[in-house]
Amino acid sequence: MRIQLQLTILLFCGVVTHIFGQSIEIRRISEAIKIDGVANEPAWIEADSAFHFTQNFPTDSLPAAAQTVAKIVYDDENIYVLGIMHNKPEPRGYVTPSLRRDFRGAANDSFSVIFDTFSDRTNGVLFGVNPFGVMREALITNGGSGGGSFSLDWDNKWYAEAKQYEGYWVVEMSIPFKTLRFAEDEDSWLVNFYRVDSEYAERSAWAPVRLNFPIFNLANNREMLWDKPTMKTGTNVSVIPYVATNTERDFEEGTSNDLDASFGFDLKYAVTSGLNLDVTVNPDFSQVEVDQQVTNLDRFEIFFPERRQFFLENADLFSGFGNGRTRPFFSRRIGIAIDTVTGQNIQNKIPVGARLSGKINNDLRIGVLSMQAAQDKSIGLPSYNYSMVSLQQKLFSRSSVNMFLVNKQTFESKESYASSTLSEYNRTLGMEYVLASANNVWNGRFFYHRSFDVVQGEQPFSAGVTLNYNIQRWSVDVFSQMVGEGYNPEVGFVRRNDIRQLATTVQYRWFPSKGKVQRHGPGFDFDMVGNDSYGFLDWDYNLLYNIDFRNTANFRMRLRRQYTYLFNSFDPSGSDSVELPADSEYTNFQFIASYQSDQRKKFFYNLSTRSGQYFNGDRINLQGSIGFRYQPLGFTSIDFAYNRIILPEPYTTTSLYLIGPRFDFTFSRNIFWTTFVQYNSQIENLNINTRFQWRFKPVSDIFLVYTDNYFATHEGGFSIGQPRTRALTFKITYWLNL
Numbered sequence: 001m002r003i004q005l006q007l008t009i010l011l012f013c014g015v016v017t018h019i020f021g022q023s024i025e026i027r028r029i030s031e032a033i034k035i036d037g038v039a040n041e042p043a044w045i046e047a048d049s050a051f052h053f054t055q056n057f058p059t060d061s062l063p064a065a066a067q068t069v070a071k072i073v074y075d076d077e078n079i080y081v082l083g084i085m086h087n088k089p090e091p092r093g094y095v096t097p098s099l100r101r102d103f104r105g106a107a108n109d110s111f112s113v114i115f116d117t118f119s120d121r122t123n124g125v126l127f128g129v130n131p132f133g134v135m136r137e138a139l140i141t142n143g144g145s146g147g148g149s150f151s152l153d154w155d156n157k158w159y160a161e162a163k164q165y166e167g168y169w170v171v172e173m174s175i176p177f178k179t180l181r182f183a184e185d186e187d188s189w190l191v192n193f194y195r196v197d198s199e200y201a202e203r204s205a206w207a208p209v210r211l212n213f214p215i216f217n218l219a220n221n222r223e224m225l226w227d228k229p230t231m232k233t234g235t236n237v238s239v240i241p242y243v244a245t246n247t248e249r250d251f252e253e254g255t256s257n258d259l260d261a262s263f264g265f266d267l268k269y270a271v272t273s274g275l276n277l278d279v280t281v282n283p284d285f286s287q288v289e290v291d292q293q294v295t296n297l298d299r300f301e302i303f304f305p306e307r308r309q310f311f312l313e314n315a316d317l318f319s320g321f322g323n324g325r326t327r328p329f330f331s332r333r334i335g336i337a338i339d340t341v342t343g344q345n346i347q348n349k350i351p352v353g354a355r356l357s358g359k360i361n362n363d364l365r366i367g368v369l370s371m372q373a374a375q376d377k378s379i380g381l382p383s384y385n386y387s388m389v390s391l392q393q394k395l396f397s398r399s400s401v402n403m404f405l406v407n408k409q410t411f412e413s414k415e416s417y418a419s420s421t422l423s424e425y426n427r428t429l430g431m432e433y434v435l436a437s438a439n440n441v442w443n444g445r446f447f448y449h450r451s452f453d454v455v456q457g458e459q460p461f462s463a464g465v466t467l468n469y470n471i472q473r474w475s476v477d478v479f480s481q482m483v484g485e486g487y488n489p490e491v492g493f494v495r496r497n498d499i500r501q502l503a504t505t506v507q508y509r510w511f512p513s514k515g516k517v518q519r520h521g522p523g524f525d526f527d528m529v530g531n532d533s534y535g536f537l538d539w540d541y542n543l544l545y546n547i548d549f550r551n552t553a554n555f556r557m558r559l560r561r562q563y564t565y566l567f568n569s570f571d572p573s574g575s576d577s578v579e580l581p582a583d584s585e586y587t588n589f590q591f592i593a594s595y596q597s598d599q600r601k602k603f604f605y606n607l608s609t610r611s612g613q614y615f616n617g618d619r620i621n622l623q624g625s626i627g628f629r630y631q632p633l634g635f636t637s638i639d640f641a642y643n644r645i646i647l648p649e650p651y652t653t654t655s656l657y658l659i660g661p662r663f664d665f666t667f668s669r670n671i672f673w674t675t676f677v678q679y680n681s682q683i684e685n686l687n688i689n690t691r692f693q694w695r696f697k698p699v700s701d702i703f704l705v706y707t708d709n710y711f712a713t714h715e716g717g718f719s720i721g722q723p724r725t726r727a728l729t730f731k732i733t734y735w736l737n738l
Helices: 002-017 042-046
Strands: 023-028 054-057 068-074 078-086 110-116 124-129 135-140 159-165 168-176 188-197 202-205 222-226 237-250 260-270 275-281 336-338 345-347 352-361 364-372 385-395 399-409 425-436 442-453 461-470 474-483 499-508 517-531 535-549 554-566 584-596 603-614 617-629 634-646 654-666 671-680 685-697 700-713 719-733
Touching: 042 068, 068 110, 068 188, 078 110, 078 188, 110 135, 124 159, 124 168, 499 535
Parallel strands: 023 068, 023 222
Antiparallel strands: 054 202, 068 078, 078 168, 110 124, 110 188, 124 135, 159 168, 188 202, 188 222, 237 260, 237 719, 260 275, 275 352, 336 345, 352 364, 364 385, 385 399, 399 425, 425 442, 442 461, 461 474, 474 499, 499 517, 517 535, 535 554, 554 584, 584 603, 603 617, 617 634, 634 654, 654 671, 671 685, 685 700, 700 719
């Protein structure tokens, strides 16, 4: 009763202080705040308040049904944030996928604060907590426009606690100034607070965000006014050493290694309050979660995202150039080499690397990266240096001009290596204009990149435009690019060369005032790819319809007509069988659809299909994921993909299976155990990856990782054969502030 009275006083004081407040004042306090979710310190009563939250989903025109009050104060070392999340007075449950850090999902209860410390409405940091006290932190780039601009891969040291009470729950956060990057002598930052509530299937924010934008969008953040200008936080140096041991065995090659030990460290040094230097010595990525396997029925390289921590902070300064199909820099090219004999990817050691990234001033960001990869004489690979410099100059309210240079170079003698494994240097230079209007209605990118080799190919450039217009009822996306035949960014990702491409999507949305549907509407899109030599290579046009439900479920459907020209022979069965001839063409109809269930339920699933005519035959496809959440301790799920490829003689008719059960147990907020099993019939492999993690101190972990691969087949019934490879790794890391 005493706590409830205190929180009622907090709410009342906030209301009478700023009935229609468009900003919040952050005031210095002298007494300590205990992070316990109780909020009984006098400082909270005197603190300024953010309240009257507005819905972002299911509508953006109403006050939140579940109202929230946020407060914020600071002392010499930390910023303190308080969130009071009100509910109906009767008892209720809360939704969380597990007790694992860095949760995500539109149906998971949470409270978050976003700081835009340079007030550029382009880059921000997020700190969030759910009702079980599980924490998450994220980097927001590109103004928060789209899912790719939100990254939970950033990891840093801060503190939080949550407590559940009858009719409400409370969050307290302590965020060290050393965790943030900001300029000195600033009178204000930009800030927003938002909440996800599972009972009402509602997302709400203090600074209103239109429902056609993600709730973490930075365009409408409000001012946070400092009672005194910001000051330098003093020396900010962190060292994260690690020790690891591992043993591996390759049964197919008949090789194994004894127990190997390795040591290395990462160093983080704040050059200024806005600029950070990261150094890594002998980095080890053995604890990184394995990639989710896919059935490969594509003629081109498949893109897998970066998962290694060192490459993820401020990643937009390096990997944010180009578009998803043509990137001048792809960090997974570093530390991975190709064995020219077997054609397999193998690890390439990185002895040392460094990255300088952040803000030089309020309008200029810089990124400098240099990684030295070791030589591997067993495959004739010389030592390469991978470097990149990028600049991002803000223009107007939220737009920018960006420039970069990527350099891959060896300084070893050419006579020591075969020409097939030696590339003396490869460079890519580019410039981009990134458009982001003040109201976030217009977003886009215009770019020109050029690669440079010892032997220069013809048309060694790529150029492109993306443009998005997004208002409540209409959205229009235009995409166009040219990729020259000789464009060769060896440290990048290029899906196709020698093409010209144009794609457009137009969608309309209705918003019913009542009923189960939150929004729905039709759309049309097309995608055309061609070149001067062959004319059209591919095209497709689609009639589509999208439905979003108020309970967080959604349905997507499209009817597709497509054309494919094969300028090289290709096996559409994905089984290394008889190939369709080059210079052949195919026109098909396909049905594409997906459904995602209500993610608030303990039993949840998503299903999708891409079925219909397929080259000179037919394809039946069903894939998805089915899961059960035993909250808050974890979940069990199974990912699956079934492809039935039916082709006329002499081509191969086959069935391809991909099955991946996953078991995720969180014994507490600090102890996790994940096991991921993947059977892929296309490569006849069964992979088992199990990982134990104990976070014994903030951002300090012990890992035990076991990986096994077996030959497996479903011909004549599923059977597991001889083991292929096996590995066991133990690793300990510790975050030390100096």
